Amino acid sequence: GRSRAGTFWADRTPVHEAARRGEIRQLQQLIESGACVNALTYDSITPLHEASLRGQAQCVKMLLDAGAQVDARNIDGSTPLCDACASGSVECVRLLLAHGAKVNPPLYTASPLHEACMNGSSECVQLLIDVGANLEAHDCHFGTPLHVACARQHLRCAKLLLQAGAQVNAAKLHETALHHAAKARCAALVRLLVEFGADVNARDNRGRKPSDYSGNGGAAARCFQFYERTPLSLAQLCRLAVRRAAGQRGQHKISKLQIPPRLIRFLSYD
Template identity: 40%
Template sequence: MIVETVSNQLVWSSEQGFWVLTPKTKQTVPLTIAASRGYTDCARHLIQQGAELDARVGGRAALHEACTQAQSDCVRLLLTFGTKANVLSEEGMSPLHLCTAPESLQCAKLLVEEGAIVNLAARDSEVTPLHVAAASGLEQHVALYLGRGANVSLCNSKGETALNAAACAAAHGPGGSRRHQAVVRRLLEAGADARAAGRKCHTPLHNACANGSSDLAELLLRHGACAGVPNGAGHTPMDCALQAVRETPNLEPEILFTVLLDYGARPVHPEMLKLCANFPRALEVLLNAYPFIPSCTTWVGSVLPELWQEHKAFYSSALSMVNQPRRLQHLARLAVRAQLGRRCREATHHLPLPPLLRDYLLLCVESQIQ
């Protein structure tokens, strides 16, 4: 179907699954403009001249826009003159939902002091202010809401808690986002369930592994996350970590792989080794999780020629050990690790072992297979 519009004031937009024509020009009022730009004197004058405080012309009230732009002085002014701290936008969002920047902390404090509900769920998404702050990596906002009784167990429309939101939004890269790790730590200390999964059975650990965040993954595992649980598609956290290797080549996947194996993850299917074949350190960690080196036909062909030459000693050592018995020392290592299970990393540091032997037990990289 071809629709030709006569007016250039209309644009196509997607609303609730339907493509509709909506006005291009956004409607607003002077008070909303003044509040969003921090013009406190102008806003005061407009209010004194009778401007309606909670008018939602264009979908949002002045308080919404002031919070969006982190204009704390205007937020204070509006609240002083009696605007409602829980006024909802046409989208069903409260002003607290729109405190999404670090600079908006003072706005959030003013709102909760005036009775803003920290557990208020948005109409459609059902996210709470805690969900929003967690996804934005705002540790101080999270601490504020938790101190005001925010419920860490509340779920959004996708069945996800604030912990899921924080882990999902964590930045890519080794160690992940420090801000999101701090948020996750706060939530876990407040009693958030590290195993809580959304409707697709995707846990915070799945999200951390999909982002390649080893530090965040270890934090979740220390608080009870399960390294072997599959999501709705049947993928384990290790599967997500392997996929992240291909999508984010600048990671150090061997660190994440070691963390998962130390907390009870099972060795990957040999067919999956091809996903990390061009990361010799990561490949070594995974190969050392087997009692013998499996057939290499699945991953050898995936190694780039220049990489093979650069790490020829390692790849050659792996090839020479295919279907050959491993050293008794390696088999003893696997036996100890199996006995310790998901306590391997923590328990190993309490064993009276020399540092070299402790590192060996924890699958340290040696750049060769023996």
């Protein structure tokens, strides 16, 4: 990498290059000849960051086995797990978690769960939820992971977060996920959020309701017209009340209630 012009490339090592390109034999030879697996670029990027961001699972494994720091921070504060989630590589995410990567690293930036939601990788989202990712992790720019999933119109990711107990009315500058769904004019997202208890009358910092952003006509606008004049059914209100009583930590207990399976499916939005 040293022959390339510009400072960005000047400090990259052959280990960085091999990890980025997924050159397994080359990487093996470098490790065996004693090359440093924790070498940093000017931006504090390690070879493990490179391999994770490109979804190079075999390289990730080799680097970890050779002593790569699993929670190394780059200049933005991102860890390799953040990068693996950004790439949507479930295999890399599994490897990093198995080597003790923190699912909730103390970041000022987007968490691994934010990154998975941005990428729309529902499998990564579920994996992170299963190992205890903070559903309310707050990024000053993006808000919560639910805000990200809705802004990017990743319906499956949004549903997984909500089923796991994410706060549907969490606000970022008073803007809720429903405001994002309205701006995206995505009727399916609007329906999903309202079924999980989203407030159609929530006001953002400009005093506007979600429907103010849904345009004239179109399926999303029609959804809002219906929801603004039609209250939720008693069955839906009961479902929300039960889930609220269970709390985020108790969502998994709903499946163990001594009630008919059909009711459990209803309560779990299954």
